[in-house]
Amino acid sequence: MAASYFPQTSRREQIPHDSEQGVEAPRVAEDMQEAYVGAKERLLTAIDATKSLIGGLRDFNKKSWVVRYPQFQEEPDAAASEDAVAELTPVKKRKGMRRSLSFPDDPNFQADVVVNPARAGRACSMTLASVADAEEEPESTQRDEAEGLIPSSDSADFHVIRLDLNIGAHGSSRSPATLVSQLEKSSIANLLDERISNAVTHMDKLRLRVEDTSSKVLVTGDLNAGKSTFVNALLRREVMPVDQQPCTTAFCEVHDAVAENDGKEELHILKDGVPYNKGDESTFTRAPLSDLESFVSENEDESQVLKIYLSDTRDPTSSLLHNGVVDISLIDAPGLNRDLVKTTEVFSRQEEIDVVVFVVSAENHFTLSAKEFLTTASKEKAYVFIVVNKYDHIRDKAKCKRLVLQQIKELSPATYADAEELVHFVDSAAAIENGAPSFDKLESKLRSFVLVKRSKSKLAPASTYLHHILSDVDLLVGANAIVAEAELKRAREDLDRSRPVLENMKSGRQNLEDSLESVEEEGSSITRSRTKVLLTSALDRVSQGKLGIDTASLKMPSYPGLLYIWDYARDVKRTLLASLDAAVKMAEDEARITTSNSVNKISRLGDEHLPEGIDRPRRVFIPEAMFSVRGDRNSRRRSRHVSNGAVVAGGMLGLGIGLAQHPDMLEPTFFDLFDVQHQFWVTFGDKKAEAEEDSPMTALSIASVGVGALTMVGGQAIGARGIVEGLLRIGALFESENTRKWAVPVLGAVTIGAAVYFVLELPSAIPRTVGRRIKATLAKEAEGRGVEGTFVEAHALRVSRETRKVLRLASWDLKGCFRAAMDEKSREVQGAEEAERKTAKALDYFRNVEGKSSELRQLAALGLVA
Numbered sequence: 001m002a003a004s005y006f007p008q009t010s011r012r013e014q015i016p017h018d019s020e021q022g023v024e025a026p027r028v029a030e031d032m033q034e035a036y037v038g039a040k041e042r043l044l045t046a047i048d049a050t051k052s053l054i055g056g057l058r059d060f061n062k063k064s065w066v067v068r069y070p071q072f073q074e075e076p077d078a079a080a081s082e083d084a085v086a087e088l089t090p091v092k093k094r095k096g097m098r099r100s101l102s103f104p105d106d107p108n109f110q111a112d113v114v115v116n117p118a119r120a121g122r123a124c125s126m127t128l129a130s131v132a133d134a135e136e137e138p139e140s141t142q143r144d145e146a147e148g149l150i151p152s153s154d155s156a157d158f159h160v161i162r163l164d165l166n167i168g169a170h171g172s173s174r175s176p177a178t179l180v181s182q183l184e185k186s187s188i189a190n191l192l193d194e195r196i197s198n199a200v201t202h203m204d205k206l207r208l209r210v211e212d213t214s215s216k217v218l219v220t221g222d223l224n225a226g227k228s229t230f231v232n233a234l235l236r237r238e239v240m241p242v243d244q245q246p247c248t249t250a251f252c253e254v255h256d257a258v259a260e261n262d263g264k265e266e267l268h269i270l271k272d273g274v275p276y277n278k279g280d281e282s283t284f285t286r287a288p289l290s291d292l293e294s295f296v297s298e299n300e301d302e303s304q305v306l307k308i309y310l311s312d313t314r315d316p317t318s319s320l321l322h323n324g325v326v327d328i329s330l331i332d333a334p335g336l337n338r339d340l341v342k343t344t345e346v347f348s349r350q351e352e353i354d355v356v357v358f359v360v361s362a363e364n365h366f367t368l369s370a371k372e373f374l375t376t377a378s379k380e381k382a383y384v385f386i387v388v389n390k391y392d393h394i395r396d397k398a399k400c401k402r403l404v405l406q407q408i409k410e411l412s413p414a415t416y417a418d419a420e421e422l423v424h425f426v427d428s429a430a431a432i433e434n435g436a437p438s439f440d441k442l443e444s445k446l447r448s449f450v451l452v453k454r455s456k457s458k459l460a461p462a463s464t465y466l467h468h469i470l471s472d473v474d475l476l477v478g479a480n481a482i483v484a485e486a487e488l489k490r491a492r493e494d495l496d497r498s499r500p501v502l503e504n505m506k507s508g509r510q511n512l513e514d515s516l517e518s519v520e521e522e523g524s525s526i527t528r529s530r531t532k533v534l535l536t537s538a539l540d541r542v543s544q545g546k547l548g549i550d551t552a553s554l555k556m557p558s559y560p561g562l563l564y565i566w567d568y569a570r571d572v573k574r575t576l577l578a579s580l581d582a583a584v585k586m587a588e589d590e591a592r593i594t595t596s597n598s599v600n601k602i603s604r605l606g607d608e609h610l611p612e613g614i615d616r617p618r619r620v621f622i623p624e625a626m627f628s629v630r631g632d633r634n635s636r637r638r639s640r641h642v643s644n645g646a647v648v649a650g651g652m653l654g655l656g657i658g659l660a661q662h663p664d665m666l667e668p669t670f671f672d673l674f675d676v677q678h679q680f681w682v683t684f685g686d687k688k689a690e691a692e693e694d695s696p697m698t699a700l701s702i703a704s705v706g707v708g709a710l711t712m713v714g715g716q717a718i719g720a721r722g723i724v725e726g727l728l729r730i731g732a733l734f735e736s737e738n739t740r741k742w743a744v745p746v747l748g749a750v751t752i753g754a755a756v757y758f759v760l761e762l763p764s765a766i767p768r769t770v771g772r773r774i775k776a777t778l779a780k781e782a783e784g785r786g787v788e789g790t791f792v793e794a795h796a797l798r799v800s801r802e803t804r805k806v807l808r809l810a811s812w813d814l815k816g817c818f819r820a821a822m823d824e825k826s827r828e829v830q831g832a833e834e835a836e837r838k839t840a841k842a843l844d845y846f847r848n849v850e851g852k853s854s855e856l857r858q859l860a861a862l863g864l865v866a
């Protein structure tokens, strides 16, 4: 049994078919009108809100989130097991449809989801299969059948915004992996954008249609069946020409003059082949209403379309034409037997025809052409409103009714099923003046029928479209919400990982810098003090005629005898100087070790403070490279320059090579053999010197005194040649009488002392003298340069500077790495925060859209029933 046009059976029962009680009918029509208006308003609101919703989605797709286009594939195994589960466990079934969700632009994403199709009052929803399995519900709450005018559909597929992604080389590629190379996310987003834009345009058209208040009622039937009389009865006016002879040749469309022509009654004769436009007089000929009859009778053979604007002064609750809700146009078509079947059929197929009213004479029943028409119209419209006219002429009314209904049953089963509502036996001619209960009832039923059919023809397409587009939106946002959720989870995991690392780095930064500072400080101060200790001791030893340090590679030269004393002095000097160089080298070697330890400390600090996975400083410390000369010319020139300055030995020349190759220092002088000045001070009361050199009057001291005296005469420090010259001068002195008196003992002492000295003291005295001279020379060279210019301090400073330089470089590298790591972590955190914000916003948005879509679906679902 087909569904009723009317929502409540009880209501129908209140309207007995008996014409006497037809007074209830208008109320039903009123209800239908109200329901229609309500549904229309809700639908318009839903259309606007859906437009704004998908417009928002479009914006969101453009600005905030590239909306992904999901693809759903049925899993054959899952489908089979779904059925199996359904059969075996009737109490608990799986909710919704199991699908494999993927994205054509991302072959790596795949998730099993359960799609719950949209049903009346429930939005289409999508959940991960794992989640859905945990939330299975009892069967009683599932699989509600779709209600109302919304068709139940496969919600795991798109209806409106379906993208054809078969764009392989020959348009046949379906593999996501193949597609991904051709489809960028953005190009899919663009396709979606285009679809959404089209949907918005389509909704604008639907809106116009929903807003369109007109509804066309085609009145047709056999020739002379009383169609014009019926139209006149509906209008309660004799407007349409009525005759015993067939007279209606034109399509006469009757419109409400009040609603559509400023209340002016007139006739518009449409021009053939020109689209009618009420505002454009060139598309029609205007004529007074009184011309209608003459026009129809004069143009009998022409198939003309006339617009008749009429004022129906009846109450809107009783008038069909002027009903206050719908602009109805009644189309009085020519009789079918005029071979206009085809025309009428075409007419009835046209979308704008909402209702077909078929007038049949009770006397003749259905002719062949009437039968043909009814069969066709029933296929097109399912229901046809049938008026069995001239019922007053029938004597055996029951028999007539039975026969007519029997025929209707064959011609239009749906109409027959609701015959009480749709088939009416009336006397139209009698109703023109004052109506009649049976005709009033017919009118009321016709109004309801027109309104319900109107709902179907005008509201249902919009409602269905909204249902489809909202289902598509649900699929889109459901799939995107799953993606957003996964991305949000990932962003939060990233944040949980990277944020503490960044915080640790931030709080540890100062600590690292302080530690590096102290390692630098400690390293350089150790090398400085160690160098000082080593070189001070070495210099002291040298000044005592010993090697600066004990080393296997250096040995004091052995005394070769008096004849080679000069060479001996040179060798001693070279050896002592070399020992000082060796001491410097030793200090440098120690500094290398200290520096190396400190570099290791810095590297450990790096391990402590740098997070895992971050590259450590790449520079490798090569201790041998310390104190070395750089290969390029400039640096060598600079080294040489430095070597001529404060740093007199070792230093920039490297590896302690300095003093022993210093030509100025190597050449022995007389005072390397006889340190007269020293001896003089030792002999004549220099307490400090005494303490240093615990020796009483020796042969050397005697000779020293002599030579000291000579130097007083000579006036300046002299070399070997100077001695000869001095002796000559001494000879000259003897020429004076006075001098001879004191010169003899002095000369004697000198001679004796010298002789003793040469034989006994010289071999052991030379190293000490040379050593002292070296110390003194170094001290002299440092004069005017301050403390830092002394041999020991200069080296200590140089060595510690080199250490500091290396350590500073290592610290700098580590700090650079740390800073880069912190920047990277910071970027990572910022990126994750941004992703979290974006995905959380997107998720929020998608959830919100899901909620709104569900509300809109309810709003768009028509309350009217089919």
Ligand SMILES: Nc1nc2c(ncn2[C@@H]2O[C@H](COP(=O)(O)OP(=O)(O)OP(=O)(O)O)[C@@H](O)[C@H]2O)c(=O)[nH]1
Residues within 6 Å of the ligand: 222, 223, 224, 225, 226, 227, 228, 229, 230, 241, 242, 243, 244, 245, 246, 247, 248, 249, 334, 335, 389, 390, 391, 392, 393, 426, 427, 428, 429, 430
């Ligand atoms: N007694 C009676 N006469 C009717 C009824 N309906 C129509 N007539 C008469 O039937 C004749 C034909 O009526 P029309 O209304 O012209 O019929 P039609 O179907 O419009 O005719 P065409 O347009 O020519 O096909 C007229 O003389 C009407 O008076 C009715 O219900 N009862």
